[in-house]
Amino acid sequence: MIEANLKVYRYDPQTAQEPHYDTYEVKELPDFATVLDALIKVREDIDGTLAMRCSCRSAVCGSCAFRVNGHAKLGCKTKVSTLAPDGEEICVEPMGNMKVIKDLVTEMDIFWDKLKQVKPWIETVGEPPEREYQVPAAKMVELQQPMNCIMCGACVSDCTVLEEDSKFLAPAALAKAYRVVGDPRHGKTKEWLTDLSEEGGIWDCTRCLECVEVCPKDVAPMDQIIKLREQAIEEGLTDNIGAKHVLHFTESVAHTGVLDERMLPIKAAGWGWAVKNAGIAIKATLKGKIKPLLPGSHPSVTEVQDVRRIHEELEEGKRK
Amino acid sequence: MIEYDVLVIGGGLAGMSAALHAGEVGASVAMVSKVYPTRSHSAAAQGGINAALGIEDSWEVHAYETVKGSDFLGDQDAIEILCRDGIQDVFALEHWGVIFDRNEEGNIHMRGFGGTDKSRTCHVGDMTGQTILHVMYERLLRMNVKSYDEWFVTTLLMEEGACCGAVAMDITSGKLEVFKAKAVIICTGGCGRVYEPSTNGLIVTGDGLSLAYRVGALLMDMEMVQYHPTTLPANGFLITEGARGEGAYLLNSEGERFMQEERYGATTLEEKASRDVVSRAETIEIQEGRGIDGCVLLDCRHIKDRILEAFHQISELAIDYAGVDITQDPLPIRPGMHYMMGGIKTDIDGRCYRHNGDGSEPLPGLYSAGEAACVSAHGANRLGGNSLLDCVTFGRKAGVHAAEYASSINSPNISEAVIEVEEQKIVDLFARSTNERAPALRLEMGEIMHTFTGVFREEAGLLEAERRIHAVRERYPEVSVHDKGRVFNTDLLAVLELDFMFDCAETIIASALARKESRGAHTRTDYPERDDENWLKHVAVYHTPDGPAVTYLPVTITKWQPEARQY
Ligand SMILES: Cc1cc2nc3c(=O)[nH]c(=O)nc-3n(C[C@H](O)[C@H](O)[C@H](O)COP(=O)(O)OP(=O)(O)OC[C@H]3O[C@@H](n4cnc5c(N)ncnc54)[C@H](O)[C@@H]3O)c2cc1C
Ligand code: SF4
Ligand code: SF4
Ligand code: FES
Numbered sequence: 001m002i003e004a005n006l007k008v009y010r011y012d013p014q015t016a017q018e019p020h021y022d023t024y025e026v027k028e029l030p031d032f033a034t035v036l037d038a039l040i041k042v043r044e045d046i047d048g049t050l051a052m053r054c055s056c057r058s059a060v061c062g063s064c065a066f067r068v069n070g071h072a073k074l075g076c077k078t079k080v081s082t083l084a085p086d087g088e089e090i091c092v093e094p095m096g097n098m099k100v101i102k103d104l105v106t107e108m109d110i111f112w113d114k115l116k117q118v119k120p121w122i123e124t125v126g127e128p129p130e131r132e133y134q135v136p137a138a139k140m141v142e143l144q145q146p147m148n149c150i151m152c153g154a155c156v157s158d159c160t161v162l163e164e165d166s167k168f169l170a171p172a173a174l175a176k177a178y179r180v181v182g183d184p185r186h187g188k189t190k191e192w193l194t195d196l197s198e199e200g201g202i203w204d205c206t207r208c209l210e211c212v213e214v215c216p217k218d219v220a221p222m223d224q225i226i227k228l229r230e231q232a233i234e235e236g237l238t239d240n241i242g243a244k245h246v247l248h249f250t251e252s253v254a255h256t257g258v259l260d261e262r263m264l265p266i267k268a269a270g271w272g273w274a275v276k277n278a279g280i281a282i283k284a285t286l287k288g289k290i291k292p293l294l295p296g297s298h299p300s301v302t303e304v305q306d307v308r309r310i311h312e313e314l315e316e317g318k319r320k
Numbered sequence: 321m322i323e324y325d326v327l328v329i330g331g332g333l334a335g336m337s338a339a340l341h342a343g344e345v346g347a348s349v350a351m352v353s354k355v356y357p358t359r360s361h362s363a364a365a366q367g368g369i370n371a372a373l374g375i376e377d378s379w380e381v382h383a384y385e386t387v388k389g390s391d392f393l394g395d396q397d398a399i400e401i402l403c404r405d406g407i408q409d410v411f412a413l414e415h416w417g418v419i420f421d422r423n424e425e426g427n428i429h430m431r432g433f434g435g436t437d438k439s440r441t442c443h444v445g446d447m448t449g450q451t452i453l454h455v456m457y458e459r460l461l462r463m464n465v466k467s468y469d470e471w472f473v474t475t476l477l478m479e480e481g482a483c484c485g486a487v488a489m490d491i492t493s494g495k496l497e498v499f500k501a502k503a504v505i506i507c508t509g510g511c512g513r514v515y516e517p518s519t520n521g522l523i524v525t526g527d528g529l530s531l532a533y534r535v536g537a538l539l540m541d542m543e544m545v546q547y548h549p550t551t552l553p554a555n556g557f558l559i560t561e562g563a564r565g566e567g568a569y570l571l572n573s574e575g576e577r578f579m580q581e582e583r584y585g586a587t588t589l590e591e592k593a594s595r596d597v598v599s600r601a602e603t604i605e606i607q608e609g610r611g612i613d614g615c616v617l618l619d620c621r622h623i624k625d626r627i628l629e630a631f632h633q634i635s636e637l638a639i640d641y642a643g644v645d646i647t648q649d650p651l652p653i654r655p656g657m658h659y660m661m662g663g664i665k666t667d668i669d670g671r672c673y674r675h676n677g678d679g680s681e682p683l684p685g686l687y688s689a690g691e692a693a694c695v696s697a698h699g700a701n702r703l704g705g706n707s708l709l710d711c712v713t714f715g716r717k718a719g720v721h722a723a724e725y726a727s728s729i730n731s732p733n734i735s736e737a738v739i740e741v742e743e744q745k746i747v748d749l750f751a752r753s754t755n756e757r758a759p760a761l762r763l764e765m766g767e768i769m770h771t772f773t774g775v776f777r778e779e780a781g782l783l784e785a786e787r788r789i790h791a792v793r794e795r796y797p798e799v800s801v802h803d804k805g806r807v808f809n810t811d812l813l814a815v816l817e818l819d820f821m822f823d824c825a826e827t828i829i830a831s832a833l834a835r836k837e838s839r840g841a842h843t844r845t846d847y848p849e850r851d852d853e854n855w856l857k858h859v860a861v862y863h864t865p866d867g868p869a870v871t872y873l874p875v876t877i878t879k880w881q882p883e884a885r886q887y
Binding site: 012013014015030032040043044045047048049051052053054055056057058060061062063079101102103105107108112115116119120121122124128130131132133134135136137140141143144147148150151180183185186 | 355356358359360361363364373411414415416417419420421422423424425426427428429444445447450451454455458459461462469492521522523554555557637640641643757759760801802803805806807808809810811814
């Protein structure tokens with residue numbers, strides 16, 4: 001048996017009381033208890049006024065994403081014993097980037113609206129076959145990664161761009177978009193990618209990696225976004241606001257060495273983005289429409305050195 | 321007042337299928353769900369969905385095995401539809417975008433499941449339910465079907481003997497609204513939480529069963545409660561049957577593969593026999609002292625590569641909740657409550673029925689599909705992989721029929737005043753200052769049900785269960801809520817759900833008491849044999865002020881006569 005010491009965000013719009021925290025000592029939890037188990041025990045035995053969502057307890061329904069010690073996590077996938085082996089206080093708050101309805105319950109409209117915006121369904125062309133479509137086994141397995149999304153909202157809660165720009169489609173919807181665009185049965189790839197290349201779409205992610213870190217289902221939304229970018233460029237979709245932003249951005253960095261204010265949601269973490277996208281744009285400018293190198297990893301020192309080198313090359317090119 | 325031709329209650333697989341098809345044939349339709357539809361418990365189905373797509377397989381073989389699985393209690397007209405028409409439904413899912421696993425030729429790959437030696441379970445890794453549910457949801461978005469998410473239905477409305485809508489609470493605001501509809505389809509899923517433990521999610525509280533029961537609908541086969549052979553002792557979580565489908569062994573404390581023993585009647589399929597057969601065998605092993613802390617062992621060591629490749633969830637669950645690395649050690653498991661074969665009696669078009677004199681008649685305007693319903697495609701025992709199919713196929717049929725029915729009748733007359741009755745109930749509840757808590761009562765109920773109406777039952781135990789459930793229910797008026805606000809009051813919902821669950825518990829016990837034989841999941845130690853002469857019939861119950869009353873309905877037999885059941 002273990003104990004959990006919870007500090008829980010409380011807010012009730014029906015009272016005049018400001019948002020505050022309540023603390024609970026939850027005793028006699030089984031060794032494998034999760035943060036959700038502890039919260040359920042609070043609600044059942046200690047304080048029935050605590051509002052939260054939960055159902056499956058096994059990380060499939062996507063109901064129980066909260067901010068736990070500052071980061072979005074699934075309550076039912078976060079063990080008390082790993083988080084607080086010596087009974088440390090565990091702070092549970094509602095997800096970010098969403099309005100709080102009550103306590104740990106947030107308004108998810110933003111999540112579903114964005115999902116609808118990406119048209120998350122496939123459109124096949126022509127009469128469907130009598131039986132199933134024949135498609136490569138490996139492709140279906142690849143799509144399991146974005147399909148694994150349980151729509152919990154954790155990534156949306158912690159997305160750094162969404163914090164600055166409410167128009168951003170945000171990680172979950174974009175991951176879903178790859179699930180559609182990457183499907184060999186989908187017949188309208190270019191149409192979908194064109195929409196996704198608009199402002200707020202695939203080019204607005206700063207690749208801060210936050211969504212990859214918080215996603216409890218290994219969806220790695222950022223990686224799906226990168227695949228969408230690759231495919232968009234492959235389809236020649238460089239003549240749109242997103243890609244132009246990148247071009248403009250590159251120019252701005254190349255000319256002045258300073259970030260254009262309008263490009264900031266980039267902020268600190270954004271340098272990686274700057275580096276990568278400068279790379280893309282430079283190559284695209286130099287060689288026309290070419291498939292760019294889009295590594296999925298975190299920016300590293302060598303990449304920063306890379307951009308310096310590319311800057312110099314660009315300068316070189318201009319002088320000639 | 322909100323008005324639609326067809327109101328679908330429930331946003332799981334059955335509800336989505338019903339809403340989609342009702343919409344497709346032109347009805348105005350809305351779906352109401354107490355959680356966001358993708359949170360429905362259908363998402364938890366790991367294993368897969370059955371369809372006889374293989375060349376060495378046929379829908380007739382699937383149908384025969386389903387009939388045999390049902391211990392001949394299933395209605396064979398429904399089973400034929402499930403296994404024959406269901407094939408097209410699975411192809412439709414594929415066309416809509418379900419990313420079924422493929423074989424080398426790029427066709428749908430099928431895995432082995434219980435109750436058959438064929439591979440006929442189509443799957444998406446171990447997230448089949450989730451994928452189908454999400455793809456269907458996306459299809460609904462494409463069609464622009466109206467969905468009332470996080471709305472809780474508190475009661476059904478009747479006018480001149482027909483169902484004509486429901487009252488529902490917008491959980492976010494706590495406000496009640498009247499939904500007027502020409503037809504209502506109940507797709508609220510099972511009632512797993514009536515048992516403790518259960519593989520089901522916390523929201524699976526049998527609301528729809530009770531809603532229908534209270535307006536006079538017959539509940540059928542309620543004694544048929546499926547215990548799944550492989551659940552984790554710690555929390556009741558399910559380890560998919562796919563593991564045994566891939567060849568995992570069951571061992572007792574002596575290290576013996578007990579399923580090979582003659583007395584369990586499964587010398588051919590062994591571990592892959594039907595769920596009722598395996599759960600019974602496990603329970604006997606444990607009772608006779610060859611268990612380990614109330615469990616037997618699931619041994620995946622010889623197929624560990626396959627398991628790691630196809631079922632990453634299993635290995636994760638085993639490590640997280642049992643501390644067992646299944647590639648190194650066998651995993652302790654035991655039978656656990658999983659599924660309701662019984663439910664709201666429907667015909668093959670999803671229509672509900674009520675008792676009249678000595679028979680039954682349709683209850684106009686009321687439909688049901690999915691786990692909440694009992695078209696009796698599963699009879700006394702469901703085959704794994706047949707439930708998702710049931711949801712999709714009979715959801716479709718209910719949706720289409722309800723839409724057609726709705727187009728043939730006039731808009732019903734109901735007044736807003738019905739809200740006041742429901743509102744008053746809540747006001748009264750808030751006024752209570754008594755000390756009983758809903759979660760405590762639910763736990764007591766769950767343990768009673770597990771003890772007396774589990775894998776083995778007998779008269780004395782069932783009567784004891786009846787007495788004890790009655791005693792717990794008597795305390796219901798003493799239940800109070802801590803949260804007296806209206807906004808997202810989950811405390812209040814727990815109290816309303818508890819009331820629904822009592823109806824489920826009572827009807828399960830009454831039906832189990834009535835059936836004096838052993839068939840499928842219903843094993844009476846005091847009547848150990850199947851008795852076709854007297855009991856090849858459905859037990860159905862209906863609501864009376866004195867509790868559930870029992871009546872009997874015939875079993876439909878088309879092609880397959882009852883025979884001894886050997887695996
Ligand atoms: C762990 C697990 C694994 C399984 N694996 C398989 C498998 O591999 N293959 C297979 O075929 N079957 C499987 N099953 C069984 C199958 O998943 C279910 O029987 C099936 O998904 C039920 O679907 P449904 O649409 O009837 O109900 P659900 O999916 O449970 O949906 C019920 C809906 O009703 C709504 N609702 C309920 N009450 C109310 C109310 N009062 N007001 C408003 N809305 C309400 C809920 O919000 C929800 O949307 C599994 C079951 C479990 C528990
Ligand atoms: S990587 Fe992109 S999508 Fe993911 S959190 Fe950062 S900005 Fe948002
Ligand atoms: S991508 Fe991951 S974090 Fe985001 S909603 Fe889906 S499952 Fe949750
Ligand atoms: S309760 Fe379902 S994801 Fe946590």
